[in-house]
Amino acid sequence: MPHDHDHDHDHDEHRHEGMSASGHPYRADQDAPLTHWQRMEIAVRELLAEKGVATPAEIAAQIERMDARSPALGARVVARAWTDPAFRALLLADGSAACRAEGIEVDALKLVAVENDAQAHNVIVCTLCSCYPRTLLGLPPDWYKSRAYRTRLVREPRRVLAEFGLTLPDAVTVRVHDSTADMRYLVVPRRPEGTEGWGAARLASIVTRDCMIGVAVPHI
Amino acid sequence: MAETPPPAVAPPAVALPAAPPPYPDPAAPPPRFAPGAVVRVRRGAAPGHIRTPWYLRGRLGRVERVCGWFANPEELAYRRPGLPRRALYRVRFSMAELWGEGSRDTVDAEIFEHWLEAADAPRP
Amino acid sequence: MDQEREPGRGWHDMGGAAFAGAVDPASHDYALWEKRVDALMVLCTAKGLFTVDGLRRAIEDLGPGAFESMSYYERWIASVARNLIEAGVFTVEELNARMEAIGARGATYGAASLARGDG
Numbered sequence: 001m002p003h004d005h006d007h008d009h010d011h012d013e014h015r016h017e018g019m020s021a022s023g024h025p026y027r028a029d030q031d032a033p034l035t036h037w038q039r040m041e042i043a044v045r046e047l048l049a050e051k052g053v054a055t056p057a058e059i060a061a062q063i064e065r066m067d068a069r070s071p072a073l074g075a076r077v078v079a080r081a082w083t084d085p086a087f088r089a090l091l092l093a094d095g096s097a098a099c100r101a102e103g104i105e106v107d108a109l110k111l112v113a114v115e116n117d118a119q120a121h122n123v124i125v126c127t128l129c130s131c132y133p134r135t136l137l138g139l140p141p142d143w144y145k146s147r148a149y150r151t152r153l154v155r156e157p158r159r160v161l162a163e164f165g166l167t168l169p170d171a172v173t174v175r176v177h178d179s180t181a182d183m184r185y186l187v188v189p190r191r192p193e194g195t196e197g198w199g200a201a202r203l204a205s206i207v208t209r210d211c212m213i214g215v216a217v218p219h220i
Numbered sequence: 221m222a223e224t225p226p227p228a229v230a231p232p233a234v235a236l237p238a239a240p241p242p243y244p245d246p247a248a249p250p251p252r253f254a255p256g257a258v259v260r261v262r263r264g265a266a267p268g269h270i271r272t273p274w275y276l277r278g279r280l281g282r283v284e285r286v287c288g289w290f291a292n293p294e295e296l297a298y299r300r301p302g303l304p305r306r307a308l309y310r311v312r313f314s315m316a317e318l319w320g321e322g323s324r325d326t327v328d329a330e331i332f333e334h335w336l337e338a339a340d341a342p343r344p
Numbered sequence: 345m346d347q348e349r350e351p352g353r354g355w356h357d358m359g360g361a362a363f364a365g366a367v368d369p370a371s372h373d374y375a376l377w378e379k380r381v382d383a384l385m386v387l388c389t390a391k392g393l394f395t396v397d398g399l400r401r402a403i404e405d406l407g408p409g410a411f412e413s414m415s416y417y418e419r420w421i422a423s424v425a426r427n428l429i430e431a432g433v434f435t436v437e438e439l440n441a442r443m444e445a446i447g448a449r450g451a452t453y454g455a456a457s458l459a460r461g462d463g
Contacts, residue, residue, distance in 0.1 A: 029375040030454030034447070037418040038377050042457050043442035044425055045380060047434045054387045062383035110243065112310075127273050127359030129400055130416070139382070141371035145416055151363040154275060154327050155319060163366050174325040178359060180271050181308050181330035182243075182290050265352025269401040274353045275360035297401035299394070299430065318360070 069138040071209035073104050074186060077136070078212065079203035081113075082191040095186060099136060109135045114177060115188040116217075121172050122187045123161065123214030125153040126179040133184035137209060144213065154178060164215040187214040194220050243288025251307040251333070257283045258339035259311060261331060269297035272335045276327075279318060280339055281311040287330055307333040355408035356400075377453060378417040385424055394427035402426045 048054040080102060081088040091098035095111030111133055114122040126132065127150045132140040143149055153160050157174045161167070168174060177185045189211045195203060210216035253259055263278045264270075271293050287310055291302035308330050315325045374382075389396055402423035403410070410419055429436060449456045 029377060030457075031452050034451060034453050034456050035418075037414070037421050038453050039443045039446045039456065040425055040439075041377050041381050041384070041421045042446050042453075043439055044384060044421065044428065046446075047438060047442055048384070048388075048428075051433060053391065053393070053433060054384065058387055059380060059383045062386055063379045066379065066382060066386070125359075127275070128271060128357060129403070139374060142416075143367050143369050143371060146367060147358060147411065148363055148365055148367040150358040151361045152367070154359045157325060158323075160367060164369070174323075176325070176327045178273065178327060178329040180273060181287070181293070181332070183287055183310070183330055267352075269397060269404065270354070270357075273359045274350070274357045293397040296395045296397035299398065302397075 066134075066138070069135060071137050071207075071212065072204070073099075074133075074137045074209070074212045075204035075207035076200070077102055077104070077113075077186070078188055078207045079200050081188055082195075082203055083200065088188075091188065104136065106135045109133060109184055110182050111136065111186055112177075112183045113186045113188050114175070116190045116214075118190075119171075119173060120175050121168050121214065122175045122177060122185075123153065123157060124177050124179065124185040124187060125150060127151075127154055128178075128180060131179040131184060133186055136184075136186065137212060141209070161215060164210065166216055187212050189218050192218050192220050243290065245289035245305045248289045248305050248307070251286045251309070253283050253286075253307075253309060253333070253336060253338075255283050255285055259283060259309075259336045260339050261311070262335050262337055264335075269294055272331055273329060275318065276311075276313065276329055276331070279313055281313040281317070281331075284310040284312045284328060286310075290332075292332065292334075309333065309336065311336070354404055355411065356404050374417075377457075381417045381421045381424065385420060388424065388428065393431045393433060398427045398430070399423050 045054075045056075045059065049056055077091065077099060081091045081098075087098060087101065090101060091113045092115060095113040096106050096109050098113070099106045099109070099111060116122055124132075125144075130140060130145040130150075132144060134140065149160065154176050157176050158168065161174070179185060189207065191203070192206070195206075206218040206220060208216060208218070211218050259281055261272060261276045261279050261281065264272075287308040289305035290308050291305055293302065295302035309332075310328050311331050313327045313329070315321045315323045315327070318327060385396075385399060388394060389399070399420070400423075403419050405426075406414070406419060406422060410422075414422070425439060428434060429439065446456050
């Protein structure tokens, strides 16, 4: 029976086995007391395997696929849009097509890229659940799913942004995007001054997940 | 709700390229509303799986774009196909309309056609 | 707006509802069991057993207490299980029996899930 890969607890690109002093694989969550919901997860997983619906190998492969997605992918897309006007135009017209053009497989994601400029700053929320462009950026942070964020961003976005350390002048319009249906949103931040001549990797390095949600802007 | 000043509708959206929506359904009728149209979100308090947020119900907004045609999530949630597909719109609302505030900030949300009516339709 | 005084407003429909307090910027790395729940959802929806709309609907049907009393992936597995029962993939009886058996394997997640050597 195939083994699931050990998963380290940080989101590094590479995973490594955590070994205890005795030489056995160690995972912190493996030693925690079993909860009702974990029992349910194990039960569902085993029943699906026994009924030929989803094999352990498929589940392990899907976990790897999801782990391979991270804000670094979105940052590549943004960095390219900053330097390639034709790509930027494609990104704004059809975000998913642009991701594929950048070699990123985004499955059924229907991505809408919204661009910050001198007049407007965009920020994303899903007030109804926690929809997020996960097939591009990976899993969302807890705060994005919190009651505080979901209730307040559509009501007082500037106060929420200020809590994240971002204060915008009155002359800039804040555009909040509530992902209520099939679209998912990616904020394309403004390219900062002082990045002229930077290569793609260096530009991508300043585009954080929070910039692409819209609660931060890139800094050099 | 207390009397509020006349609702402030978000300013017209930036002119968009005249391209067809990205997610068409050739079998569907044309969209009822065009970008720039002023629309009102219907009210309604029925139970079920509804993707029209409470804070937008009864509010005036302006169509920013037609997103395409999609199966109805209200039906999909109960194992039904949700067909025929319905038009989905990105609608822009001003903070003034939603909360009675003076800022020019906006909220965009995707609303299905059956939750929208023309702005001059009589209020229930 | 007070969700409790607005019949017809789902508990999950939070936009603009009253809330006092800052956004807590902390986040946690996902545990293996949570990643497994996520994977189960993606695989089962890809296989057409239920839809993400059904996932959301069953979460909403958990009721208002679920947001405070359950974590995000606890709500997900509760919903996935319900959706799979609705789809006829397994019965309540089968799920019950398996959950009981798992509980008997050991007191930790590791013991309960490793007992059959599935890593």
